[in-house]
Amino acid sequence: MPEKSRKILVSNALPYANGSIHMGHLVEYLQGNIWIRFQKLRGHQCTYICASDVHGTPVMLKAREMGLSPEDLTERVTAEFLRDFSDFGIEFDNYYTTHSPENEVLVGEIFETLRASGDIYTKTIEQAYDVQESMFLPDRFVRGTCPRCGTSDQYGDACENCGATYTPADLIDPISVLSGSTPVKRDSEHYFFRLSRYEQRLRDWMQSANLEKSVVAKLEEWFEAGLQDWDISRDAPYFGFRIPGTNDKYFYVWLDAPVGYAASFKNLCARRDDLDFDEYWRPGHETELYHFIGKDIMYFHTLFWPAVLQGAGFRTPTSVFAHGFLTVNGQKMSKSRGTFIKARTYLDHLHPAHLRYYYAAKLGPTIEDLDLNLDDFAARVNSDLVGKLVNIASRCAGFINKRFDGQLAAELHAPEMQARFAGAADAIADYYERREYSRAMRTVMALADEANRYIDEQKPWVMARDEQQLDTVQAVCTQGINLFRCLMIYLTPVIPGVAEDARSFLQEQDWHWDAAGTPLLGTTISPFRPLLTRVEPEQVRNMVEQSKQS
RNA sequence: GGUGAUGUAGCUCAGUUGGUCAGAGCGGCGGACUCAUAACCCGCAGGUCGGUGGUUCAAUUCCACCCAUCACCA
Numbered sequence: 142m143p144e145k146s147r148k149i150l151v152s153n154a155l156p157y158a159n160g161s162i163h164m165g166h167l168v169e170y171l172q173g174n175i176w177i178r179f180q181k182l183r184g185h186q187c188t189y190i191c192a193s194d195v196h197g198t199p200v201m202l203k204a205r206e207m208g209l210s211p212e213d214l215t216e217r218v219t220a221e222f223l224r225d226f227s228d229f230g231i232e233f234d235n236y237y238t239t240h241s242p243e244n245e246v247l248v249g250e251i252f253e254t255l256r257a258s259g260d261i262y263t264k265t266i267e268q269a270y271d272v273q274e275s276m277f278l279p280d281r282f283v284r285g286t287c288p289r290c291g292t293s294d295q296y297g298d299a300c301e302n303c304g305a306t307y308t309p310a311d312l313i314d315p316i317s318v319l320s321g322s323t324p325v326k327r328d329s330e331h332y333f334f335r336l337s338r339y340e341q342r343l344r345d346w347m348q349s350a351n352l353e354k355s356v357v358a359k360l361e362e363w364f365e366a367g368l369q370d371w372d373i374s375r376d377a378p379y380f381g382f383r384i385p386g387t388n389d390k391y392f393y394v395w396l397d398a399p400v401g402y403a404a405s406f407k408n409l410c411a412r413r414d415d416l417d418f419d420e421y422w423r424p425g426h427e428t429e430l431y432h433f434i435g436k437d438i439m440y441f442h443t444l445f446w447p448a449v450l451q452g453a454g455f456r457t458p459t460s461v462f463a464h465g466f467l468t469v470n471g472q473k474m475s476k477s478r479g480t481f482i483k484a485r486t487y488l489d490h491l492h493p494a495h496l497r498y499y500y501a502a503k504l505g506p507t508i509e510d511l512d513l514n515l516d517d518f519a520a521r522v523n524s525d526l527v528g529k530l531v532n533i534a535s536r537c538a539g540f541i542n543k544r545f546d547g548q549l550a551a552e553l554h555a556p557e558m559q560a561r562f563a564g565a566a567d568a569i570a571d572y573y574e575r576r577e578y579s580r581a582m583r584t585v586m587a588l589a590d591e592a593n594r595y596i597d598e599q600k601p602w603v604m605a606r607d608e609q610q611l612d613t614v615q616a617v618c619t620q621g622i623n624l625f626r627c628l629m630i631y632l633t634p635v636i637p638g639v640a641e642d643a644r645s646f647l648q649e650q651d652w653h654w655d656a657a658g659t660p661l662l663g664t665t666i667s668p669f670r671p672l673l674t675r676v677e678p679e680q681v682r683n684m685v686e687q688s689k690q691s
Numbered sequence: 692g693g694u695g696a697u698g699u700a701g702c703u704c705a706g707u708u709g710g711u712c713a714g715a716g717c718g719g720c721g722g723a724c725u726c727a728u729a730a731c732c733c734g735c736a737g738g739u740c741g742g743u744g745g746u747u748c749a750a751u752u753c754c755a756c757c758c759a760u761c762a763c764c765a
Contacts (some may be wrong), residue, residue, distance in 0.1 A: 289692080299764080305692060306764055336765090355696055359763075362694055369765060395765095436696085440765060465696085466761065473761085503704080509697065510761055517703050520717055528730050536727035579704080586716080593731055602726040618726090671728055 147185040148428040150421045151177055152402045154435060155194035155239065158215040159203045162225040162484040164496075165467040165474060168511055171500050172464055172576070173433035174231045178634035179573040182654045188416065190405040192237040193219045196381040197394035198279050202319070204380075211380040212240065225484040229493045230637050235409035239397055244404035245382050248397045251453040252385065260335045260452050266372070269297065269309040270327035273320040277376045278309065283324055285312030332374040332384060334396075339448040340368050346447050350460045355508050360443055371445055399446045402432070403455070422455050429459040436463045436508040462576060465510040479685035486691065490684040494636040495522045495676055498582070501635040506576040515685070519676040525582075526636070529589040530628060531672045533596070534643070537621035538669030540601055545615050551663045553623060554616035558595060562588055562627040563658045569631050570654065578635070585631050592624040622647070623660045630657040642672050 153173040156166060173189070180187040195215040204214040215238065223236060237243075255261050269278040283297035289305040297309030309315055310326060317324050347360055373396045375381065377389040382397055384390040403422055410418045421428045434442050439461075447457045469480035487496060499518050502525070503511050541547060553559050565584060572581035599617045604610035626643070630652055633640040644652055646667050 300692095359695055362763090363765085366694085366764085371765070436762060440763075444765085468761075471760085507696080508762080512703080514703065517717075521703070523728095523730095524717060527728060532727060532730055534727095536731075539726065583705080583715080590716095593727095596726075597724085597732045600724090600726085602724095605726080673728085675728065675730095 147180075147187075148420070149180055149185055149187040149431070150406060150428060151180075151187065151189050151431045151433065152405075153189075153191045153233075153433050154438060155192050155398055155401055156222055157197075157199070158193040158195045158218040158222075158238075159199050160218075162222055163474065164469065164482045164484070164487065164513060167229065167484060167496065168464060168467050168500060168504070169433060169435055170226065170231045171229070171497055172462075172504055172578075174229075175497070175501060175578060175634045176433070176462075176573070176576060178637060179570075179654075182633055182652070183570070184653060186415075188406070188409070188421075189232075189234045190237075190402060190409065191233045191235075192239055192241075192401045192405045193222060194394070194398045194401065195219075195238055195240045196379075196392075196397060198282070198375075198379065201378065201380040215240065221485075225488070228488050229484065230497065235405050237401070237405035237408050239394075239401035239404070240380075241401075241404055241408065243407045244397055244401050247404050247407070248382055248392055248400050249385055251400060251449060251455075252392070254453040255334065255449070258452060260338065261332055261373075262335065262370075263330050263332055265328050265330050267310070267326050267328055268376075269315065269317075269324035271317040271320050271322060271324055273322045274317065276319075276378055277327070277329060278317055278319070278324055280309055282318045283309035283312065283315050284318055285309075285315035288313055329376050330390075331372050332390065334371040334373050334445070334449065334452075336368045336371045336444065336448055339444075339451065340364060342451055343368075343444060343448060346451070346457050347443070350458065352443070352460065353463065353506055353508065356439060356443065356461070356463050359439060363440070363444065368444065395441055395445070396449070399432075399441065399449075424454075424456045426456070430456065432458055432461045434461060434463050436465055439463050439508075462506070463508050464504070465508045468510055468512045470514055471512055477689065479687075479689035482684060482688045483691065486684055486687050489687065490680045491676060492673065494526070494639045494673060497635055498522055498526055498632075501578040502582040504576070504578040505580075515681050519678060519681055523675045525586050525589075526639075526673055527675050529586060529593060530625070530632070531639075533589065533592045533621055533625040533628075534646070534672070535669060536596060537601075537618040537625070538646075538666065540605060540614055540618045541622065541666060542668055544605065544611065547665045547667065548615075549622065549662055549664055549666060550612070550615040550619035552616060552619075553660055553662070554599070554613070554620040555595065558591075559620065559623055559627075559660055562592075562624055566631070566654065566657050573634065581631070582635070585628050588624070589628055592621060592628070595624070596621050619662065622666065623662075626661055627657045630654065636673075639672050646670070646672070 153170050177187055177189045193215055200211050200215060204211040207214060269283050271278050280298035281296050284294055286293045287295045287300035287305060288307060288311045290300060292300055295301060297312060299306045315324055373393045374384060374390045375393050379391040381391040381394060384392055407418050410416045420426045432442055442461050450457050474481040499522055565588060569581050569584055601614045601617045604614045626647060629640050629643045633652060647661060648666055
């Protein structure tokens with residue numbers, strides 16, 4: 142059923158530019174990328190944006206440590222990000238940086254609008270200050286003894302041992318992580334956003350956004366606790382945008398980071414005639430806006446961000462899609478166990494399609510965590526992708542190529558079966574749309590089982606010995622190839638590279654989602670070459686070994 | 692500590708608005724086949740559905756508490 146063409150803008154969360162992309166990040170980018178590829182395959186105008194999140198204290202300090210400017214550091218890191226993304230098949234329509242002129246203008250505009258409507262006020266707060274380094278210290282940069290349980294060397298915001306939360310001022314014997322000196326308390330004037338004013342509007346937005354149940358539960362919890370105003374400023378020195386009208390105040394990184402979505406899009410609009418900024422970012426248009434995020438940053442995306450957008454006269458997101466965290470072999474990623482696996486390390490040993498499929502096979506729309514079990518990974522990928530799916534083509538192509546010069550039959554052998562495969566398109570599309578990737582994968586693999594069973598029952602290898610039955614052999618194998626083709630189209634969003642090779646093997650120019658409804662008959666196909674190889678245990682072992690060392 | 696989510700066969704996960712709901716895939720075991728990247732096909736497997744109480748004629752599915760894991764506490 143052809144849908145009306147939609148105009149959709151999608152973002153992934155902006156990776157923070159002080160480290161490398163790892164397997165945990167990839168859950169998010171692959172989830173978003175699969176959705177985008179699906180929408181594009183369906184013929185919708187779908188724009189995919191992202192950027193490096195470059196502001197804030199950690200980047201500033203890391204650059205200082207490396208003897209670089211923050212700009213140079215984040216440029217280097219971004220170049221690395223882009224190579225990793227690209228090699229995993231994650232291609233953005235625009236990948237930008239939050240340290241851009243567009244972003245500075247937008248943040249300034251938003252701030253002025255909010256201030257004009259009375260949503261911004263200043264208040265003096267007391268904060269830890271490192272006299273030796275001449276700077277205010279974020280909570281994470283103060284360590285000391287937990288005032289409740291007495292555990293030493295705890296961060297300034299919470300105790301890892303007893304879970305208590307507090308402020309750095311509560312710590313016993315606090316020290317600055319930067320200089321080792323004892324921080325002093327010092328007053329500073331900060332800018333606050335009146336989030337408390339937005340409760341009703343946020344509740345309304347929450348209703349319209351159709352958020353996942355568990356996300357709503359979390360939001361309800363926050364509403365219950367009462368919305369607190371948000372401190373949106375930081376003191377110099379800070380890498381960020383200076384607040385207009387001040388000399389030493391900067392916007393907190395979490396204010397300008399989400400605005401970076403809009404800025405990245407604005408940057409893209411400048412070179413694309415078919416995209417209009419206002420159509421996607423001002424109220425009153427039919428466009429859709431979605432953010433894929435991790436469950437750890439829901440607060441920013443479901444409270445601050447929609448509130449800021451509303452207050453500043455922008456449209457709010459159509460919805461926000463939150464996902465869970467990655468564990469490896471059932472535990473948090475760990476360097477010593479070799480399970481802190483960087484994207485690049487993975488690519489040194491394994492094919493991106495393996496991971497793309499494995500994540501898809503386990504991803505749903507909820508904020509539940511996802512486990513990358515390395516043994517299961519190899520077994521699942523080998524069985525599903527190689528043993529079931531690619532096998533269908535592999536076992537049929539030989540006959541077509543050797544016995545019929547690569548020519549497919551003019552008619553299908555089992556049209557009712559073909560109709561069932563084609564008929565699954567709507568259900569599978571619905572699963573993709575709702576981000577029920579695991580259900581989509583299960584559906585596809587159940588069909589792959591059927592296809593293998595069909596070939597097994599027909600036994601073309603037996604018929605091939607009898608000249609009289611050659612037509613049937615051709616028809617059966619043509620049928621098998623078409624079942625394979627149908628499933629490959631369904632999997633295009635997940636394993637685009639493999640799908641492309643399959644398409645070229647079938648000598649087709651282009652695939653649209655609806656192509657699954659029209660069988661390929663009478664044409665010629667190329668010699669079959671393995672579309673994907675198995676995951677060898679040794680590759681996984683080597684990857685883990687390398688992760689321990691880096 | 693508070694709050695939210697999760698806890699089902701060796702592994703990864705479905706499922707139940709309470710009563711054929713104890714399931715799938717993988718692994719394992721047995722068999723068959725040889726077209727296929729030792730792939731594919733057929734059959735078998737019996738896990739107190741995290742623990743303890745409670746509600747009910749009946750709970751894995753509802754409630755309470757506890758334990759474990761993940762996250763958040765701005």
